[in-house]
Amino acid sequence: MWLLQPLLLALVVCTVLRSTIGSASGAASPTGGQLRRIWLQDHCTANICTGVEIGRNDYVILSQAPIAKQLMLTFINSSIAKIPHLMFDTFPDLQLLRMENCTLETFEKPQFEGASNLMSLFLGHNRLKDIPKNIFLGADNLATLHLENNLLKVLHNHSFHALKELKDLSLADNQLEQLPLGVFAGLRKLLDLNLAGNRLRALPRGIFDKNLNMTRLSLARNLLATFESELLKLQPRLTLLDISGNILHELTLNFSLLEQVLAHSCDLRRLTVYGVIKELDLHNNSLRELPHIPLASNVTSLDLSQNPLGNLQGNPLRRFTALLRLNLSATNTNELAEGLFKKQTHLQMLDISANTIYSLKITLFDSLKALQYFYFQQNNWNCDFLQLLMSSFVKKRDISFMEDLTAPELVDDYVDGIACWYESDKISKKCDGANSEAALELSIVRNEIKAFTELVEKKFVRVYRMLEEMKLKL
Template sequence: MWLSLLLSLVVAWWLPLAAPEPASPSGATGGQLRRLWLQDHCHAGICTNVQIGRSDYVILSQAPIPNQLMLTFINSSIAKIPHLLFDTFPDLQMLRMENCSLETFEKPQFEGASNLMSLFLGLNRLKDIPKNIFLGADNLATLHLHGNQLKHLSNHSLHALKELKELSLADNIIEQLPLGLFGGMRKLMDLNLAGNRLAALPRGIFDKNLNVTRINLARNRFTAFESELLKLQPRLSLLDISGNIIQELTLNFSLLELAVAHSCDLRRLTVYGIVRELDLHNNSLRELPHIPQAVNVTSLDLSQNPLGNLQGNPLRRFTALLRLNLSTTNAHELPEGLLKKQTSLQMLDISGNSMYSLKITLFDSLKALQYFYFQQNNWNCDFLQLLMSSFVKRKDLSFMEDITAPELVDDYVDGIACWYESDKTSKKCDASSSDAALELSVVRNEIKAFTEVVEKKFIKVYRMLEEMKMKL
């Protein structure tokens, strides 16, 4: 009797210590075992005002919620993906936790996530991707991790993602990539590495990604680029290396739909093989790129380059051009035969230059032209009226009006600013004379050139300061 009474007292004393704390409401502070009823926060796949702390252990629901294919969290503070999320939503195919303060992954994070196809975790605070963390997400096809704080990745960080087709690691602080990072992604098609701190890539890093069609390496720290890195990618259609400081560039692809290399301080470009579209704006080119098979180029953007007056007929091989942008290239004139071979041209932009007049016969071959942008030049009013009546209006071309202030011009022709001859009371004169018109043109071009140089130097200084900061 005494023994049983003693045992009863011990059990009565021990049970309050061993029993778990009662479940708290969803507003409880972190570190507690609490229930979170997502039914109260979610409607039609949109969840708002969900709060999950880093140390919270969350029970999402008493029973699985079937047939929920998508969850998007808005205006939520989530430091981690709840451990039982995919048990609660076994049919989930898309999960969006963007801008949710996500800080860490916890193993086994994706257990039971075999139906998950798309995962968007951009604009969070992730600093690391643990080894094999994606085990369980065997069918994941899209993964976005842009805008986090990722710096170092290992060969096993993205292990198990054999079905992945689209991957974004843009706008992190990644300095280098291990050779085997993408080795298991045989189906990878779209890779975005823009906005990191990459200065080089290991040779062979893409050798197993034979299906890649789009690669974005913009806004990194490359000073050179080797086409040899992508020699095994016959389906590559887009390469973006803009925003790097690459003064000389050679591209060699059998077929490339679009090459983007703007804002690189590029001074010389050679392209072998076939390229359809080239975006080269805001560089330091003083001559057209050397493209032996220029006959295949359909779009060429050379705006904001110091090309000046193009001599001879440098476009004679670009016979398939549909779009040509020569805006802000410091041009005073265009040679009469410049556009003779561009019979398929649909868009022509010569705005932002210092042109006074042109020979109307320059446009005789442009039978397919639909869009013509020629504002912000130094047009003579008499010539501009002729241009409008005999070409622009006659062909019913789309154009843009000028934004030049009225007090700075003599007149407007259909919204385009112009100036009269100097022997009349004018502010603008013949471009061939050393009068106010030419002086204004020269000063304006010098200001443009100076501004571009300052911008490029600022970018270099900013990057140097960033590197010094990292070393400190």
């Protein structure tokens, strides 16, 4: 009997050694997975690792000894269900880690122990569903964290705990429906926050009150139906706000200074802006009047294209004296008042394309001394007026313009590439002696079809949003 004891001991030692140095087909680990050793030297060249496969239940030893002075690591064409437990023991100097499109499913505690040198972490396009509380303990110097295009549905107040140096956070294109009030409270140095492409319907009041250094905020492509006007009042350094693609019929913004606001494709019908704003993108909305901006003299760029503004009455642009770029394309306009641009002496770009304008008073452009780009194609121009416009204004001042794409069979003539029609009592140059009334009727039909198409597109967008909401409820 005593002779069997050394033999049993030898078998145990053999089993342990075989488990420790086994390959991918080694013995089962205590957690039910495989104890595997992955030699990254066989997969990595110049900081790029390819063909690495790590299962969710695998216990992975990346290398026999720490690999020093490895600052960057990028995994491509790899299937990695989790970040290996010993990643930062193996690479103690690692500063940038990319595991994008790697089928990453979960975090394991303590995931970032020893990651004090890590500064940038890119985990986009994976399958993460949750950011556990305190999971980033150890990554004290992380400045950039990208988690876009995952399956995140819930965040906790301590999901980003310990990230006191974080400046850039992307949670875009996930499935977040709500945010806890204190989720960003610890991120005092946060500059750029991207929440676009989620399912947020509202934001808690005060959610950004601790992020006083924030400069860029994107809330685009969510389901916001209301926007708290005081939400960003405490943000003194905010330069860009993007709330495009939400369902905001009426919107009031209140802040001290903002460089750029993107609020296109929201079905907006009324907008009021308090504070200084420089650039405002409002294309593809339902505005029938210009936004109310008491400090409009600071606006340098205004995009109102694809709104049903119609003919602007009076002089609605009189306060927009600093405009450099103005877009009035596809606004259902058929005439422009003579003094409309009287105050726009600094205007460099003007777009009035895709309307139904036939003729204008040439004196309309007298104040536009700084104009460099003028887009006026896709209108119902009278050929005689168009020749005058080109010779006395566009060509005379060497202003850049864009040619028309209208089919030749639908027009009477072209002037320098811009489609036009002759008076009804004149003979068409393009219709072999036929009366140009037919061409004029064709142009009217063309613009009616264009307006109908734009209306159908807007209705389709609304129906699509309703179907998305019903799908979420189901």
